[in-house]
Amino acid sequence: MPELNLTSAPAHLRHGSNIGQPLTRRDGVLKVTGRATYAADNHPPGMLFAVIAVSSIARGRVTSLDVAAAKRHPGVVDVMTPDHKPQLAIDPEIKTNPFVFRMDALHSKEVRYANQPIAVVIAETLEAATEGAALLAPRYETLPPLVGLDAGESFVPPVVGVGNPAESHHGDVEAGLASAEKRIDATYETPPQYHNAMEPHAIVVQWDGDRLSVDMPTQGLMLSLARIAELFGIAHDKIHIRSPFLGGGFGSKGLMGGPPVLGIMAAKLVGRPIKLVLRREQMYGPVGHRAPTRQRLRIGADAEGRLTALDHHARTVSSTFDDFYEPAADASHTLYAAPAIRTSHDAVRVNTGTPLFMRAPGEATGSITLESAIDEMAWACGMDPLAFRLKNYAEVEPMTGRPFSSKALRACYEQGAARFGWAKRSLRPRQMRDDAGLLVGWGMGTATFPALMFQAEARAAIRRDGSGVMEIGAHDMGQGAWTALAQIAADGLGLDVDRVEFKAGTSDLPDAGIAGGSAHTATAGAAIHSAGAAVIARLADLATNDERSPLFGAGNAGVIARDGRLIRRDDESRGESYSEILARAGVAEVEARGTGAPNPAAMEEYAMHAHGAVFAEVKVDPDLGQVRVTRMVGAFAAGRIVNPRMVQSQLFGGMIWGMSFALHEEAITDRRSGRIMNANLGEYHIPVNADVPPLDVITVEEHDPHVNALGIKGVGEIGITGSAGAVANAVWHATGVRVRRFPIQIEELLTQL
Amino acid sequence: MKPFDYVRPATVAEAVAAAALPGAVFLAAGTNLLDLMKGGVSRPDRLVDVTHLDGLDQIERLPDGSVRIGALVSNADLAHDADFARSYPAVAEALLSGASAQLRNAATVGGNLLQRTRCAYFYDTASRCNKREAGSGCDARDGENRSHAVLGWSENCIATHPSDFGVPLIALDAVVEIEGRGGRREIALDELHRLPGDAPERESALEPGDLIVAVRLPPAARAFASHARYLKVRERTSYAFAIVSAAAALRIENGKIAEARLALGGVAAKPWRARAAEDVLRNVAPTADAFQEAAWRALEGAKPSGDNAFKIELARRIVVRALLLAAAGTPARIPALPASPFAATSGAIHA
Ligand SMILES: Cc1cc2nc3c(=O)[nH]c(=O)nc-3n(C[C@H](O)[C@H](O)[C@H](O)COP(=O)(O)OP(=O)(O)OC[C@H]3O[C@@H](n4cnc5c(N)ncnc54)[C@H](O)[C@@H]3O)c2cc1C
């Protein structure tokens, strides 16, 4: 990989602290000029192309592959099949830890889902490999596939999401419902959705003896490295993974999936470097997705509109061979102060690739239904949806009674509503029209996402020339880690961003933890912050213990680092530069490590969540039923905002995804074959630019002393929550028609308008 | 990819000869054909690239008042030809409502008319499809078919033709000029596409080697310029095919409709001319009631082919709206969101 040359645009001139500055992306110029190397941009000499052949049936066995025909095709070098492949060191079916998911590594001829890899064709050109794959003409023994939310006997999964109990409750829900003055009982459905990152999953692999070099987009360098090490039986230090940029991941590149493993196997088989890139339609199977859900919400409220009970049940699916359960009902744990809350899940097994984390897993699916149901309840109580939410504002976490580490949701409601003009909303639906006669509807939703922390480590150094180094194997998925983490590094080192060599994105750097759970900036940031403090402490030791230094005797606590200098806290005129300190001490650099980790004591004591309030306006053609979103305002409180520009982009992206959830996205599965019929970006609709209305994001000031040293809560996923429900509620408000199946489709409105 | 011959004929005659061989197909911009080839849906032996042929990329005004559009004129160039757009505004609006800007820049007049259906089972080579493989069956019939045909379908195929462009063209009596092995001939656009019947694999009246060289709009087509609209309901604002669309064109004299033209898109295996509806609009005032009546006529005989009964009702409502918009008069400029029901109110600057 060529050295990254991140830009120093004028915007990077430092104005006081780096954290909080809206720096533009430091990798922006590289990206817009096409010089940012994504995994598939690498072409090591002698490289061959590998193309996966996938199953067209969803259940059964592969009985034959015409390997000879594929091999006869000019340019085809080899065909990897269950009968002809390098041996893995361990069975890929073994779950060596809870973050290992079963993958298809050609270890069986059984077919468990459509688009399952069944062979890999390796050729001199992409075209030859592609045609070779077509020539395999697989034959199958086909069994009737299990499809849909009613495919079989349901069962209660042992856990949902990551280790959450499938059922939780507090208070007596049935009694709460029985005593309610008003009740709603509503069932909603959400469809399967696919991550559809712009960049398909890709890997470029080079074996050199038992050393392995990998270019691959990953949201989890170290998890991937460990998985590769165990699958191929090689030591960690023999593996080098580069992942400087991801063209989006959204959870689908978090854990090592089957396709990149097949790339590594293929390279081993033929003894040459390999590039393997998934085709768009192949991303609808082996690399995870958001499972469909059917959710029933029963809510009760008293005569004043106070909740008496909230019961949220979610049915979902997992694959026939592994377990991931979309924890949709858990969205009801934190937001509304019902004296009785019960959440429960059940599931059926279907012939699908295993569902996995997809941006706001559980929170997104649960939020759109919870926010719809809360809206239905508000209407049943004759109350404004915002007033209803305020009436049921949770001062403490409802399920646990713990106080929140911080919660500026009230301010989000206030500021968002003011910016949107919510006060002018008609209580009744179908009251508002625009000049052209279109129905206008206003809806809102509350956003929430837990403030998580994982484990990370960083290495910091200060060099003789006064510059700094910060190393951490962090991941830039497009969210701006190259910039935001460098800002934290710069502050930690007391330097301007451009005086810090910030290294990230490779597996030889300290483990940054997974870039998921909206926790990357917080986790990696905490490690960077502590490594910075540690290296400054070392430097301060050198100075304050040296009689020749103007800082002699100041003691660690007595100096501060600023602008490449250490200065006495009690007398800012006394100080010296980093390079002076190092030169006199005769050392080339000082270094130190720091870690970021959750604080169990604080987590015990406090509930930690980011919050927000999203307001949406839609217009609906009263005759044709066509819906478009015309404006959205989101106000979010997520602790400290490291880079407002990047945070705004994250929240924009989340809000757009929310409207996409409400109105557009759906993988259409053929109920007979289990195949996905719209596995391409032409037919799997996400919003185009012209669908995206003016968006307004407000970041509400929030100071949180408990979540982590920097007070960061994370903004990666929260934008979807609240937004999807706000759009759905706006459609109801425009039309008076409550659609409970998402995405909202024209036929559901048409007949009822 | 499957190897294929690529030939680039120098003349129309050579092109026709080259494409008359079995397994040969014409390649225009390839925005549809190459996708189909990549997916293994089309596996031609020979591509006859017509994009370099001379003289097929002109928009000519003929002395008799008709316009002749070369088959290689790009969708974007045609829509942006100011004189053309003024004379045939519904055609320009339909073009601009199709696909995306990038696709329109490439896509050609001939290719647009001969693009294949978007039926997902046609694209999915593991499914049975009579159109892709004659006699194999139709998996759409009991499958995911909410976007399929409600008019003119048969048990053998329920697919729709996806073109927007063809809809106003058929309403305006467009004529297709064809060069074939037997020389030049012309047919009404209404006769170009075939309904599926018992041979859905035969999609058009073209014989092997037949090249569309031009599409002509007759002199009378201009007379609708001041009352012509295209309306397209789709699930997102751009880069989406119509669920249902309609082209409506009126010639209004002394407050009465002297002549009406109406066609529907997204409802059948061809752009659907609604002549019965046109008839009831002759010599009546352009009122909502008259348009309702026309809408009922237009959908006479419509029946769902699956989970798509809503398309019939939607089509009726679109017909009424398109006629109302046409009666209100062609806007001075094509709206920023062409053919959208939201054209008037959206703040978007383009689709
Ligand atoms: C994602 C996507 C969205 C789209 N959305 C829309 C939409 O909303 N509305 C819409 O109308 N279209 C839409 N399209 C389709 C697009 O308009 C067509 O792909 C395009 O018009 C085809 O033109 P082409 O020149 O690329 O044809 P090609 O792909 O080159 O050819 C298409 C077919 O026509 C034949 N052919 C081409 N020229 C001639 C000729 N002169 N004589 C005889 N045969 C010929 C070819 O052999 C081939 O079978 C969309 C396409 C895509 C990919």
Ligand code: SF4
């Ligand atoms: S509807 Fe027509 S195109 Fe679609 S599968 Fe059936 S035969 Fe094929």
